[in-house]
Amino acid sequence: MTDTATPAIRVSGLRRSYGAGAEAFEAVRGVDLTVETGTVTALLGTNGAGKTSTLEVIEGLARPDAGSVRVLGLDPVADRDGVRRRTGVLLQHSGFSGDLTVLETVRLWTGLVSGARPAEDALDLLDLAGRAGVRVSSLSGGERRRLDLACTLLGTPEVVLLDEPTTGLDPESRRDVWRLVRGLRDRGATVLLTTHYLDEAEALADRLEILHEGRIVRSGTTAEIVAGHPSTVSFRTPAGSLPAFGPRLDVVRVVEERGRTTIETEELQPLLTQLLGWADRHGVRLDGLSASTPSLESVFLAIADDRTEALR
Amino acid sequence: MTTTTTPPTTTPTTTPLGRTLALARVNALLMTRNRLTLFYGVVLPLAPLLFLLSAPRGDEAAGAQAATTVVLFALIFPVYYNVLSLVVTRRDELVLKRLRTGETRDSEQLLAIALPGCAVALVVSVLAVAVGAALGQPLPVNPLLHVVGVLAACGLFATLAVWTAAWTRNAEAAQLTSMPVILLAALGSMRSAPFPDAVARLVDLTPGAAVDMLVRLTWYGEHPDGGTTGLAGTWAAALPPLAVLVAWAGLALWLARRSLRWEPRA
Numbered sequence: 351m352t353d354t355a356t357p358a359i360r361v362s363g364l365r366r367s368y369g370a371g372a373e374a375f376e377a378v379r380g381v382d383l384t385v386e387t388g389t390v391t392a393l394l395g396t397n398g399a400g401k402t403s404t405l406e407v408i409e410g411l412a413r414p415d416a417g418s419v420r421v422l423g424l425d426p427v428a429d430r431d432g433v434r435r436r437t438g439v440l441l442q443h444s445g446f447s448g449d450l451t452v453l454e455t456v457r458l459w460t461g462l463v464s465g466a467r468p469a470e471d472a473l474d475l476l477d478l479a480g481r482a483g484v485r486v487s488s489l490s491g492g493e494r495r496r497l498d499l500a501c502t503l504l505g506t507p508e509v510v511l512l513d514e515p516t517t518g519l520d521p522e523s524r525r526d527v528w529r530l531v532r533g534l535r536d537r538g539a540t541v542l543l544t545t546h547y548l549d550e551a552e553a554l555a556d557r558l559e560i561l562h563e564g565r566i567v568r569s570g571t572t573a574e575i576v577a578g579h580p581s582t583v584s585f586r587t588p589a590g591s592l593p594a595f596g597p598r599l600d601v602v603r604v605v606e607e608r609g610r611t612t613i614e615t616e617e618l619q620p621l622l623t624q625l626l627g628w629a630d631r632h633g634v635r636l637d638g639l640s641a642s643t644p645s646l647e648s649v650f651l652a653i654a655d656d657r658t659e660a661l662r
Numbered sequence: 663m664t665t666t667t668t669p670p671t672t673t674p675t676t677t678p679l680g681r682t683l684a685l686a687r688v689n690a691l692l693m694t695r696n697r698l699t700l701f702y703g704v705v706l707p708l709a710p711l712l713f714l715l716s717a718p719r720g721d722e723a724a725g726a727q728a729a730t731t732v733v734l735f736a737l738i739f740p741v742y743y744n745v746l747s748l749v750v751t752r753r754d755e756l757v758l759k760r761l762r763t764g765e766t767r768d769s770e771q772l773l774a775i776a777l778p779g780c781a782v783a784l785v786v787s788v789l790a791v792a793v794g795a796a797l798g799q800p801l802p803v804n805p806l807l808h809v810v811g812v813l814a815a816c817g818l819f820a821t822l823a824v825w826t827a828a829w830t831r832n833a834e835a836a837q838l839t840s841m842p843v844i845l846l847a848a849l850g851s852m853r854s855a856p857f858p859d860a861v862a863r864l865v866d867l868t869p870g871a872a873v874d875m876l877v878r879l880t881w882y883g884e885h886p887d888g889g890t891t892g893l894a895g896t897w898a899a900a901l902p903p904l905a906v907l908v909a910w911a912g913l914a915l916w917l918a919r920r921s922l923r924w925e926p927r928a
Contacts, residue, residue, distance in 0.1 A: 445760030461684030512722035
């Protein structure tokens with residue numbers, strides 16, 4: 351019964367606005383997104399890029415102003431019951447009654463989720479068994495997030511939507527969540543998560559979608575996204591007048607800023623060879639020399655700073 | 663339409679009733695955990711039972727007045743004010759939004775919030791009959807209609823609470839935003855005051871007046887138009903006040919559906 355032709359999530363031409371008239375703000379401006387079954391996709395973006403606004407429509411919490419959303423081939427609003435039974439959602443902010451204990455909260459949710467595992471198992475899964483009798487109001491931020499995840503994964507959701515699952519978690523808890531997400535994929539579930547941690551996106555996702563000002567501006571694997579972006583070599587700008595630096599092979603541009611020279615190039619190795627040969631020949635000392643291939647971070651920051659055209 | 667994977671057919675699915683009861687049970691538990699909700703949800707509606715004590719033994723006029731007050735208190739505090747503050751608090755805590763991501767439907771959430779308060783109101787109005795009887799008051803002429811009237815009023819006041827919550831900014835603001843409905847209910851209970859005819863006719867159309875009429879009719883057999891009636895006469899006489907409650911409920915439902923928010927204002 352596996353039909354790989356139907357992606358787990360398909361979003362096309364999605365638009366979503368807030369407010370009306372002169373105060374209207376369009377947060378999502380034509381998003382197309384496909385998440386194949388059994389994969390992990392990370393929706394990356396700065397604050398206000400439209401990540402949560404997009405996710406809320408996929409979750410069925412909001413209706414799109416334009417475009418369409420299909421989850422497991424179904425409309426999350428019109429086919430609500432069918433979709434909800436098969437999806438698990440984690441909102442950006444947890445929502446629990448502080449006066450209930452951890453166990454009471456999960457017990458409540460076992461009555462609300464089809465095919466829920468026993469509450470005790472869910473607590474074990476997220477390492478909360480030792481906190482079962484504690485009121486939710488006394489939990490740390492990280493514990494509350496884990497409780498939230500326990501509720502999200504109470505059934506056996508085929509599609510899991512996680513809005514900033516690790517924000518506010520300590521590094522150890524973050525790794526635990528990563529393990530869980532990988533575990534979800536291993537059992538064939540599809541995961542769409544938002545994050546503004548680049549390392550998280552790189553570590554977890556098969557595919558990245560970078561959202562900027564309500565549009566998807568880059569998609570693909572990390573390698574695909576950084577392809578075509580220059581490597582950089584930088585060093586402290588040596589004092590005094592310098593001998594001319596030979597034929598500038600494939601140099602995209604040179605920036606001198608606050609006593610540091612940065613060279614952007616498409617061909618890192620030949621440029622480094624040239625640069626080091628030149629320095630050697632002329633006895634120039636390159637303090638603080640560093641060379642780096644394009645990273646998700648450099649591309650992401652360029653997008654966030656609206657420098658994309660300059661980098662292209 | 664093909665789907666990617668089919669959940670095992672053995673997976674038990676939740677039902678609307680099961681979900682509503684699971685939530686209602688927890689809402690009742692939470693009501694007892696918070697001292698403030700425990701006070702106005704359980705203690706305050708019991709207090710007017712003391713009015714029955716103050717009525718001279720067997721004084722039916724004073725008894726009817728006290729009985730009306732008991733039922734109105736039970737509608738205003740555990741139902742109206744309790745539901746209002748729960749909806750506002752749960753909305754601000756993002757509990758409502760979190761639950762909306764799951765299988766639970768919006769109507770189930772609201773019903774589950776209203777149920778514990780409505781149960782308190784029902785218990786209090788039945789308790790009032792027992793306390794009244796012990797103090798020499800008559801038993802209700804039409805007990806079934808008494809319960810029906812209380813349930814209809816519960817539905818109305820719970821719906822009014824959801825509507826009020828729509829334009830109540832936070833739990834503190836509820837102390838103020840609840841006043842119009844509470845005053846409306848109180849106004850109706852003053853039917854016996856010497857209003858001019860035109861005003862009296864309007865007062866009779868308020869929810870409080872409808873409750874007042876229903877309690878007096880179903881318990882003491884007081885016909886809304888004056889005089890008394892036996893069991894047979896209560897059915898027809900109850901229709902106008904019940905219609906008033908249903909009309910108000912319809913209006914409140916329409917208003918609530920238009921304006922309800924599920925998360926705090928950004």
